[in-house]
Amino acid sequence: SQRAGTLSYLVFSAGLSLFVYLLFHLACDRGNLQIPLFRTLGTNALVAYILHDLVGEAVKPFTTRDAASWYAWGSFVLFFWITWLIVRHLEKNKIHLRL
Known part of the structure; x- marks a missing residue:
């Protein structure tokens, strides 16, 4: 991670992390993976x-x-x-x- 990231970097990385978490939630918790x-x-x-x-x-x-x-x-x-x-x-x- 960056020591002092810009706001756009922080928002993008938070959104990407949330999206990956959503994929795992849908696949493993809702699905049967x-x-x-x-x-x-x-x-x-x-x-x-x-x-x-x-x-x-x-x-x-x-x-x-x-x-x-x-x-x-x-x-x-x-x-x-x-x-x-x-x-x-x-x-x-x-x-x-x-x-």
């Missing part, structure tokens, strides 16, 4: 939020700032897969962290 990835991350969102920083710090030493794009994407996939794998394990064992 269920995306397992979103269900897994949504049931333990707090764990995923805490865990993504820890996994990011664990993967970070294996990536460089000037890495090729395929290497950067591979690092992201590894980071996302590890995070998802742990959260999925908790979901399968019916372990949910809630406030």
